[in-house]
Amino acid sequence: xxxxxxQKNFHGRNVLSSFIVFISVNDPIGKKELRCMVHANEDSRxxxxxxxxxxxxxxxxxxxxxxxxxxxxxxxxxxETYVRAIPYLQKNHVPPDKQMAFLKTVALNIIRDRWRQxxxxxxxxxxxxxxxxxxxxxxxxEWSVQRMTIEKALNELNEEQRTVxxxxxxxxxxxxxxxxxxxxxxxxxxxxxxxxxxxxxxILHDGMK
Amino acid sequence: MHDNERRLSDYIDQLNAEKKPKDHEHLGADPELQKxxxxxxxxxxxxxxxxxxxxxxxxxxxxxxxxxxxxKQKKKKRAWMASIAGIAAMLALSLLIHFASLFDxxxxxxxxxxxxxxxxxxxxxxxxxxTNAQGKTTTQAKLEIWADKHGRYYIQELEGSNKGLxxxxxxxxxxQIRPSEKQVHRFPAFPDPYRFAFELGNEIKGIKxxxxxxxxxxxxxxxxxxxxxxxTPQGGxxxxxxIDKETRLPLQKQxxxxxxxxxxxxxxxxxxxxxxxxxxxxxxVPKGFQEVNQNPEQIVTSIDEAKEAVGxxxxxxxxxxxxxxxxxxxxxxDKKLVKLYYRALDKEIVIxxxxxxxxxxxxxxxxxxxxxxxxxxIQSPVVEESGVIGAGGPYAGLTxxxxxxxxxxxxxxxxxxxxxxxxxxxxxxxxxxxxFEMPTHKDPFPFKPKVEVPVDLERxxxxxxxxxAGSSPWKLDPLFVAQVFVSLQMSPGGITGDYxxxxxxxxxxxxxxxxxxxxxxxxxxxxKRVYLKRLIRQDATGIWTVVGYxxxx
Numbered sequence: 225x226x227x228x229x230x231q232k233n234f235h236g237r238n239v240l241s242s243f244i245v246f247i248s249v250n251d252p253i254g255k256k257e258l259r260c261m262v263h264a265n266e267d268s269r270x271x272x273x274x275x276x277x278x279x280x281x282x283x284x285x286x287x288x289x290x291x292x293x294x295x296x297x298x299x300x301x302x303x304e305t306y307v308r309a310i311p312y313l314q315k316n317h318v319p320p321d322k323q324m325a326f327l328k329t330v331a332l333n334i335i336r337d338r339w340r341q342x343x344x345x346x347x348x349x350x351x352x353x354x355x356x357x358x359x360x361x362x363x364x365x366e367w368s369v370q371r372m373t374i375e376k377a378l379n380e381l382n383e384e385q386r387t388v389x390x391x392x393x394x395x396x397x398x399x400x401x402x403x404x405x406x407x408x409x410x411x412x413x414x415x416x417x418x419x420x421x422x423x424x425x426x427i428l429h430d431g432m433k
Numbered sequence: 434m435h436d437n438e439r440r441l442s443d444y445i446d447q448l449n450a451e452k453k454p455k456d457h458e459h460l461g462a463d464p465e466l467q468k469x470x471x472x473x474x475x476x477x478x479x480x481x482x483x484x485x486x487x488x489x490x491x492x493x494x495x496x497x498x499x500x501x502x503x504x505k506q507k508k509k510k511r512a513w514m515a516s517i518a519g520i521a522a523m524l525a526l527s528l529l530i531h532f533a534s535l536f537d538x539x540x541x542x543x544x545x546x547x548x549x550x551x552x553x554x555x556x557x558x559x560x561x562x563x564t565n566a567q568g569k570t571t572t573q574a575k576l577e578i579w580a581d582k583h584g585r586y587y588i589q590e591l592e593g594s595n596k597g598l599x600x601x602x603x604x605x606x607x608x609q610i611r612p613s614e615k616q617v618h619r620f621p622a623f624p625d626p627y628r629f630a631f632e633l634g635n636e637i638k639g640i641k642x643x644x645x646x647x648x649x650x651x652x653x654x655x656x657x658x659x660x661x662x663x664x665t666p667q668g669g670x671x672x673x674x675x676i677d678k679e680t681r682l683p684l685q686k687q688x689x690x691x692x693x694x695x696x697x698x699x700x701x702x703x704x705x706x707x708x709x710x711x712x713x714x715x716x717x718v719p720k721g722f723q724e725v726n727q728n729p730e731q732i733v734t735s736i737d738e739a740k741e742a743v744g745x746x747x748x749x750x751x752x753x754x755x756x757x758x759x760x761x762x763x764x765x766x767d768k769k770l771v772k773l774y775y776r777a778l779d780k781e782i783v784i785x786x787x788x789x790x791x792x793x794x795x796x797x798x799x800x801x802x803x804x805x806x807x808x809x810x811i812q813s814p815v816v817e818e819s820g821v822i823g824a825g826g827p828y829a830g831l832t833x834x835x836x837x838x839x840x841x842x843x844x845x846x847x848x849x850x851x852x853x854x855x856x857x858x859x860x861x862x863x864x865x866x867x868x869f870e871m872p873t874h875k876d877p878f879p880f881k882p883k884v885e886v887p888v889d890l891e892r893x894x895x896x897x898x899x900x901x902a903g904s905s906p907w908k909l910d911p912l913f914v915a916q917v918f919v920s921l922q923m924s925p926g927g928i929t930g931d932y933x934x935x936x937x938x939x940x941x942x943x944x945x946x947x948x949x950x951x952x953x954x955x956x957x958x959x960x961k962r963v964y965l966k967r968l969i970r971q972d973a974t975g976i977w978t979v980v981g982y983x984x985x986x
Contacts, residue, residue, distance in 0.1 A: 273498050281490055294483075299485050302493065307500050378476070389476060393476045399446070401896075404917070414439065417445070418437065
C-alpha cells in the first residue's frame, strides 16, 4: 500500500491548524484504489479516534466476549481491534455505516489469528464456524434460535447433568459450592460436569446435522 | 481422562472469574477437549456478558490514541516537533502538579472532612436509581432528607414503593408515620441499626477508612462540576463517589454491579442549614392515625429510680471517658434491663445491663476477649443479636455499630455504640476496673494445628468475591465453616440430610479476628479442634478458611 502526501498542501501552514492532504491508498476490502481527503491534524485525529471508540466499543466488545467468554481477553482484543482497524479506516475513508462491520471483521480475524497461532494441530470446528453475521447479533431472531437450540440441548440431559451445568457454568458457582449444593464430592462434580458437557456437545453436534 | 476433567474444570473456573483461560494460550489440547471448551462457551452465552468497568471506554481511547498517535509521532522527526514537545512537556508538568494535589489521598479526604466540619445540618433531595445489566434504569425512590451532625434526621419518601412514609429520629425517639396503614410506629432512638442511605458524615468516614481513593475523572453530578473518586473499601467491591468541586462534599455514589444490578444514589439538590426545623423533629400523631409503640424503653431520672424499677443497683463507670457526657438513663421494665446513654458530638454509646439469664453463648462471628479469665464477645461491627444486645437484624452488619458483651458476678453487660472500638474499650475498662483484655496472638491455645490442610488461594479469592456479592454468607461464620469441614471429613461422599456434627457441638475457644480455633464437642467426631484463618481479608467481611486441625484423641 502506498501513501503519497501532497507536500504543496503542507508548506506554509500553521502546523497547529487543521490541514488537508491527499493520500492514495489501496482499499483492502474493495481492492480498488481510492483517492480521498483526510483531516491529518493530530487534534482532529485524536477526536476522531475518540468518537469512533466511544460510539462503537460496546457492540464490538460484546461480539468478542461472545467468542472468548471472559472479560480479561475481551478487553484486550477490543483494544487490539481498534489499534489494527483505525489506520485502515482512516486511510480508506470507510463510510460510518460500514465501520461497524469492518471493526467486527477485524475483531474476529484477531481472535482467529490468536487462536491459530497457539494451535499446533490444525483448526477446530468452532473457530471456522465463526461467521460475523451470526456472531454479531444483528439479527435477534438468529440469536434466539441459537439460544433455543442450547436450551433444548440442555433439556435433553438428565437432571443431575443439567443441574451441574447450570450451577457451574450459568450461575458460576465454584466446584466446592456446587458440591455443597448437590451433596456430592468435588471430584464427583468434576467427573459429572465432564460427562454432562460430552453429552451436550454430542446433542448439539447431532442437532446441527 | 482425569487430567481432562481437571483441565475442563479449571477452564470453567477461569471463565467464571472473567480471566483468560490458560488453554486459550495452549491450544495443542486434545481436540475432544477443545470441543468441550467450545460447548462451555456456548452455554455461557445464556448469561449476560460481563461488561467492563465504567472507565473502560476512556481507557480504551487513551490506549488506542497512545499507540497510534505516538507511533506516528516517532516517525515524524520534524524540527517543529521539538518545540511542540517542549510546550507539551511544560503543559504536562503544570497539569501534573495540579493533579498531583488532587490525587493525594489524604488531601481529598481531609478537604471533605474539613468541609463537613462547617456543616451543621443539610437538606437535600435524594434519588436512588437502579440499572440492570442491559443498561435499563429504574428510579427506585426519591427522598427528601433533613439531617444534622448529631445524628438526627427527617426522611420523607416522595416517590417509590413507600411513597408518603416519614421516618424521624430526634435523638430521643425514632418514629415512622405510615400513611398506607394510618399508623405511627415508635422505636428506640438508639441503637438505630438502619438510618438512611448516603448520610454524608458516614460516607466521609467510609472514604477515610478505605484502602485507597483515586480521582479517576471529572463529571457533573446534580449539575455541579465534580471529581469522580474511586474508593476501594476495606471490605466489598470498589465504588465511585462524586465530590462537588466547590463544596468538597459528596453528591453522588455508584456501587459496583452485583448480580446484574447497579445502584446510583444522587443528591439532586442539596443545601446547608443551621438546624433541622424543630417542627419536623417534634413527635406527633397525625389526626386519624393510630400509635403503635414499639419502644420498650422508659426514661427515668436517676440511678435510684432505675434500681426501684429493675430490682438491682446498676453499675456505672467510675469516670466518663473524655469527650462524652451522660445523656439519659432508661429502663426496659419487662426485661429488667437498665440502659445508660452517653453522648459525644456525633457519637453515642449505651451501656446495657441486666441479670444473666440462660447459657452464655458467643456470637459465632465475634472476636473473643477476656475479663477476669472469662470470655468477652467483641462484635465489630455488630452482626448478631445476642444476649442483652437489642440491635441485630438484617442491617446490623452494615452499620457502624460495635459492641462488647460479657458476664460478671451474675450480671450481663453490653457496651454498644456508634463510636470507635477504642471508645467502647475505654467504657468497658471503666466498668471492669481495667480487667478487659482484647484478644492477642499470645492466647492460651497456640495456633499450631497437628494436621495442616492445604489451601487453594485462588479459590479462596473467588469465594470471597462470591460472598462480597451476597452468596454463601455462611463462610463469614467460623463455626459453620468448621461444621462443614468436620462433616465432610466424616462423610466424604457428601452430606445428605442433617450434618453428622451439629452446630451446637462446636464452640469458639479463640478468635482474634484473623485466626480462630473451634473446638468440637461430640462423641463421634474424628476432629477435636479446627484451626481457621481469614486469608483474604482480615475484617468482618472476610471469609474463614480451614487451615488445619487436631485429630480427636
